[in-house]
Every structure is written in C-alpha cells, then in structure tokens.
Amino acid sequence: MVPAYDFWLLDLDGTLIDVEWAYTREVFDAVGDRLGRPFSDREAEVLWHGLSGSRDRQLEAWGIEPTAFWKAFHAEEDPLVRAEQTYLHPDAAFVADLDGPVGLVTHCQRFLAEPVIDGLDIGDWFDTVVCCTEETGWKPDPAPVESAMADLGVADGSRGVLAGDGSNDVGAAWNAGLDAIHVERVGHDRRGRCVLGDYRVESFDELAAD
Known part of the structure; x- marks a missing residue:
C-alpha cells in the first residue's frame, strides 16, 4: 500500500x-531562434527535465546567460497550447x-x-x-x-x-x-x-x- x-x-x-515531445521541440526551436543558438534534442531534453540538476548551472556551462534564456523561454510558451499538449x-x-x-x-x-x-x-x-x-x-x-x-x-x-x-x-x-x-x-x-x-x-x- x-x-x-x-x-x-x-x-x-x-x-x-x-508534455508531448513535439511541443518541447517547437519551443526550443523558437527559443534558439531568439538567442541565435540552436538546441539539440539532447540539450532540450536535459533542460526540460532538469536531468543535470540546476538548469541555470547547465546553461552557464553551455555559455548561455540564464536570465536571457528564461526570458526567451517564457515568451515562447503559450499557456493554452501547453495545456492542450x-x-x-x-x-x-x-x-x-x-x-x-x-x-x-x-x-x-x-x-x-x-x-x-x-x-x-x-x-x-x-x-x-x-x-x-x-x-x-x-x-x-x-x-x-x-x-x-x-x-x-x-x-x-x-x-x-x-x-x-x-x-x-x-x-x-x-x-x-x-x-x-x-x-x-x-x-x-x-x-x-x-x-x-x-x-x-x-x-x-x-x-x-x-
């Protein structure tokens, strides 16, 4: 029990x-366009699921400024689309x-x-x-x-x-x-x-x- x-x-x-993988991939494609830095499937998976622990530390290890990333990330997430997916x-x-x-x-x-x-x-x-x-x-x-x-x-x-x-x-x-x-x-x-x-x-x- x-x-x-x-x-x-x-x-x-x-x-x-x-969420469905297609949604995750679409969001990271859009974020990559905003930052001028594409994300591989593995990188998207690591960040989405927090596989390495701290996402901010992982971003910094990849040379990405966390504040800029999260601003772009939240700008691309559509609450209604995410709910549907x-x-x-x-x-x-x-x-x-x-x-x-x-x-x-x-x-x-x-x-x-x-x-x-x-x-x-x-x-x-x-x-x-x-x-x-x-x-x-x-x-x-x-x-x-x-x-x-x-x-x-x-x-x-x-x-x-x-x-x-x-x-x-x-x-x-x-x-x-x-x-x-x-x-x-x-x-x-x-x-x-x-x-x-x-x-x-x-x-x-x-x-x-x-």
Missing part, C-alpha cells in the same frame, strides 16, 4: 504530468485518493501551471499550489516546501513526504526534513546518473505494491 504520511507534497512537471501520467491518479493535506510545489510558473491544472481537471487534488519564484526560492532550497507546509497548516512533528522526478525535489524534501520519493520517468541511461531517495520507483504503482 501507499506509505502512510500525515501530508503529501508533489512536483508537477515530469512527476504527475508531461500536456498529459497526465496514469499512475498519478493515486493522488486523488490520498488522505490528509496534499500540496503541489513546482518550478512551473503560475501562468503555465494554472491552465494545465485546469485543463486536466486536477485542481481539487491539491489544498495548496506553490509555484517557485525568485521570492519563494527554488528547489532544492527548502523555502518553497516550507511555504507549502505553512499553507497546509502542518503541525509540528507531522510526518510528510515530497515526491518528484528530479534530484532538486529529493534535495528540497531532505532539506525540509521530509522523506523523498524519486519517480524516474526518463530512465537512468538517459539521465546519466541515479538519483537517490527514501523510495526510488519508476511508477507510483510500485508504492501500492510494497
């Missing part, structure tokens, strides 16, 4: 949902049946997250949604996780967990004193490394089988 926790926090992109992972349905408070902590910006959540009709799964910003902090910083916990009214001593698809999610969970579930959606071979967690699964269905 799913491990018993007093509250659950979850990442969004790559954890509960994903987004699908829910079937194993994510367990979230609807969780007992206790449930929150979302995502790097996806609110102008994109809200249409996606509405389009998939999963808004009632969550008691709070925290979209990371410069003000809230970015995972693995525990600040956005702690903000979500405050929104949920989590009592001291409550046992909680954060589930996500990246090392930043695991780091944020541990930094906030929570357990971490890592769900590996892309595979260790494509990621290029293993991500540790208190639970390591390829599907949330595996938790129910424990």
